[in-house]
Amino acid sequence: MVELKPEDMKDIQGFVMSGYAHLPCVSYQMLSVVNATAARGWLRNLVSAVTTSEGKQDISSLNVALTYHGLTALGLETSALESFSRPFIEGMATPHRSRILGDNNDDNTPDKWDWGGNNSEPIDILLLLFAQDEPTLDSVIKDQQAKYQTGGLAKVVALGAGRQPDIHEHFGFADGLGQPAIEGTFQTKDAPAGNVIKAGEMLLSYINDYGKPAESPMVSLASDRNGLLPEPPPLTESNSAQPATRDLGRNGSYLVFRQLAQHVARFCQFLEEATLQPDGQLDPAASTKLAAKFVGRWQSGAPLVMSPDADNPDLAKADDFAYRDIDDRGFKCPIGSHIRRSNPRDSLGPTAAKAKVTANRHRILRRGRSYGDRPKDRLVDDGVARGLHFLCLNSDIERQFEFVQQTWCNNPVFGGLNGEVDPLVGNLTRGDEIFTVQADPLRTRVHNLERFVTVKGGAYFFLPSMSALRYLAAL
């Protein structure tokens, strides 16, 4: 194992190592480049304000990411643009991607997205602003707006996450649990061994889970006039001709952003109706349990495999568990539940060990935040927009984020199931949507699930290293 060096930590944006839980107020500013020269000047001045992985900021943090469109607008050379990964180049809204992500239905289609979609203005740059309280955030936003508006950029959309009272998302469940930890960093300190992943699973050019450097975009040597970028990792095949390049991706990552609106009233009403007693009486305990079966954890975060019958706040943070030995059949935690789909741990494959290896090749670092106020009455649709700004990091969008969404969440035959998808983030399009609650001796199937989550926008970003930001500013 290789420890990440202090100079690398200084080069990596802070958002990779931390979700800034100590800064509860957030604004995501999506910008477009109006004047490339001015925008590069703005970026040059911005670099010193960007939070790195070494310099924790108590009051506010700032990070910056770019889309393919944005890199093009800033004037990055064609050969470098072409060396990015295919999903990043093509963007999130292609027809094939809509099929695999579950965005090919009337509600979720990128044709209707508020931003990042087929009928909205292209996004070039994402400015992530975090602050300890509302007044601080307001002043940070004002300060940054003044700078980018005079710096050749225009605001496309600003998404505020607002302050949330706790880590529970709008359906009531503790969010952000079960994260992988990057090998060679402080993240591994309290992490269960099974949750430690190679640095190359998150950071480009580092060794990934296959023992190879993660694919990374390269620029021509000549374009790096100031010698800002590192050399590329050595090639494993020395017999192919190699043009002189510099590594634009090292210490950077890919950032996935999806805005997921949550229909809280629809969710709660559905749970009530699905668990009515034969005499028509409400059954709040059954309703709470069905929601937990959907998720795979109780509202506190306690995993169903460890506490199958009732919530247990003592297990709220528990993450050192697996499925095969204690719940192979899904009697405790349903096979199709959200957490079992999005990280099947040791459950898929010929042996537990092999299954774990495979599952760990598809991990993502989630960095999401809820947005919108909590409803006063969870059963009434008050018309207020609320949901989750789902953000995650990975080094291979296709193998990590897209794989989880496609091969696990949206897979109607996941783990031997027969025609159902993830009840929360799956593509519910077939009419009678079912969810199977396995039980001994006989399962129950919940019918006619509705779509509780709608995609409102999304894009793929490149979260560059500090050196790469300096290089881009100097183009």
Next chain:
Amino acid sequence: MAQMLLTFLTRVKPDKLDELRGILDNDIAANLLDNPYLPFPSLTRLHFASLFLDEGTTYGSYLVFENNFDGPLDDYLAELYTQAAPGLHRIYGCCLDYTAASAADREGILAYLRKHIVRPNAYHIGNPGRSVARTLRESGLRDRLESFLDDFVRAEPSGQQPGLIRKKVQDFIRDEPESAWVAQAEPRQTRREWFTPRLKLGLLIVAAFLLLPILIPVAIIWAVVLRYKEKRDPVPDKFDDIVRRVGGLVEREDRTHVVQNHLAHMTVLKPGLFRRCTLWLVLWLVNFVARTSDKGKLSGIPSIHYAHWSMIDNGRRLLFVSNFDGSWENYLDDFIDKASYGLTAVWSNTQHFPRTFFLFGQGADDGSRFKAWARDKQVYTNVWYCAYPSLTVETIDNNSDIREQLYAAADESAAREWLWRF
């Protein structure tokens, strides 16, 4: 009769290539289930089929028509002709050496097809012995049982003994006149079908043992030559134009809610007779082993319905087609994690494959490079059909198990396990 796998491999007339591509993409693929060329749903013996063009290589342009069907061959061809004669005539009218005067020329069309049959060097069947008819029947039965059990749960939420529940299911099916077939025995394989490949494999092992004194020196020489060659084979770090090419390929993928996908793959062998002989031998052995797989798994991969490897162009190229469950990424992951020895031994004989160590080693372990190689050699599938697009190998097996064990003698614990299948 057991399932059969084959391809019709024909050369396309250069001036007809555009016309044929138009027929495949615009006329057939766009109206897969209802097109005037190949009325797939009327082909009652057909499991999976694909048509694709391998364009503009040094070998000319080929049309590959992949067929996975219930034998015997004569019956399949007869049905194909009866249902699709005009379409076949139009399609093969675009190919070289086709001489049938009209769609009514039954002998001419069938003779042409027979002449261009390529039988795979090695193949795999995920659900041996399950005909199209049986697969669909058992799937329908499963759906009816699921609904019955839904009603049962609603009426009697808990506290029932497994044996009693199973008894009620049996009564329900017994009362259905259309379900009389359920009770009739329908073995997946005859004893002979099961026994013959195992006997052959046994004999092969005995023969190999007896011939050891000859085989060992041959193997040593072979290994030395192989190692010399695999150290020097060129392996590219990057493939040209991969982003645009893959963008085109994925257009056709994941159409069926990601339940099934198709992969067509064409590779050129490394030059020389040595690689050709090695590959032929490897495929021969792979086929021996695949014939003894009755659990639906190919080298530990549980998700392949039908796959063929065929050496074509006098053994200079390798055609691979596969009909598999799940996403391309997942399939390739399975290759890497579960079957890397076997597939490395096959494809390391073809160009640009990631570097290997004594034929079996390394190679596909280099996940990213292996995936880039696989995408680079993939051929766009113009037309792809499946008779049961929502079923996986695993589901088909489970449906068969449910049916076969419905009336079998069972104590409480067996009845319980049977109910877990839902």
